[in-house]
Amino acid sequence: MHKANILSIDDDANLQFVVEQYLEEDGYNIITANDTKSALEKADSMPLDVILLDLVLPDGEGMAIIPLLQQKCRAGIIVVSGKSDTTEKIICLEMGADDYMTKPFEMRELAARIKAVLRRTDKAQEAIKPENQSEKIKFGDGWVLDTTQFQLFDKKGQSSYLTIGEFKLLEALILAPNRALSREHLFELTRDGEFEAFDRAIDIQIGRIRKKINDDKAEIIKTVRGVGYMFVAET
Amino acid sequence: MHKANILSIDDDANLQFVVEQYLEEDGYNIITANDTKSALEKADSMPLDVILLDLVLPDGEGMAIIPLLQQKCRAGIIVVSGKSDTTEKIICLEMGADDYMTKPFEMRELAARIKAVLRRTDKAQEAIKPENQSEKIKFGDGWVLDTTQFQLFDKKGQSSYLTIGEFKLLEALILAPNRALSREHLFELTRDGEFEAFDRAIDIQIGRIRKKINDDKAEIIKTVRGVGYMFVAET
DNA sequence: GTCACTTGTTACAAAAATGATACAAAGTTT
DNA sequence: AAACTTTGTATCATTTTTGTAACAAGTGAC
Known part of the structure; x- marks a missing residue:
């Protein structure tokens, strides 16, 4: 398995330092944030596995941050609090936290609880990205989708830009290969907000993706009339 | 979701009683055990979602019971200990426990931690499924109805197109094999809106399905005069 | 066989789904 | 604020799907 990414959110610089040292020793990748804003940004921009969260932050909204974090990523959340x-x-x-620890705590216990949370969330996440654990997904005629950079490369290694929205849609389709997904389902997988019947936004985006990956014959992204769209995996 | 099953393992009868009362009120199904032996038996014989485990048991092996329990079921384990x-x-x-609580504790906290563990294990268990998700129903002379692709394949693997409406109708019939279904019933199963007497729409669609699956002798979809249609399952 | 009724079949028209295009709105960057 | 990118709406053309009507064919009762 890849090195797990842990986001530690706390405004106590000393504690941050200790946690970082200890967990890095354990082989984790540590990202730190010391306020709500940067925490949310980081949760949005990288794939996290566990979030350590101190609720008392300078620009803090307290517990309200929990659902916000969950919206941005699937990481397990361990609340670390003085109370x-x-x-x-x-x-x-x-609200959705996976564990709650009271300060002061021993680092050994924190590490053990991180492992416990990882065990569970990893199982769930592995299964969502079937065999494509490598963050690069190949498909079609030499295309490579790099899910870490949100970029699409053609067979010459040239990056051919998809927008983030298009990227997410294509990724969602690819992660459920040979399965017809409804527009509504795709909508929910790729964006916030409510899907409205007769919404053609997905169709348009599919059209744009097809154009960019030269899929005019609908061989890669197949239209399943009356249902939605389906990514056709190689045979 | 179904009522979650919780196995509470503890030899303190008073505590067991309190836990049972409280959690049953919360809508859980409580099973109790007061020694290692009966705990393992119960873990083996029913589908559990969470196990509350006191490590100090009369015939106890202490922590060694954790892997034994995990071997028998996939439930999340919360250790409840005096130490x-x-x-x-x-x-x-x-060793694989999902959480650890120290006695004495408040029931409210136990309940909250149970919920947190349930969330995680449910996710993990759902995620184990995806591979079996490809639901394929075989019938007739090599036909395969793929309910994930909403497509019908013949014995050569060629897809022979059914429209989504035809697909749903055939699926409805197949899911109730050897049972005659009225036009009205089929109508309700496959579409929205009101069925009107003397509506021939179903007949037409049956005709089209028959043509597409070479069922001109009405061997697969049988007409039940005065009643409706019936899917004839293999013998 | 004839009659009354049900079901199958065909052709055609109405309705629905989809793809494409142009343009407007919203969001970003400079 | 201007320039640019991204996304969504509106519209139209095309294709596909579905239902109606009409009639043919089948079924069982008498």
């Missing part, structure tokens, strides 16, 4: 108040624990867990 | 010793916590978590 040992049971009610707060409960609310955090109800 | 607050960090090393013990860590070992339990390393």
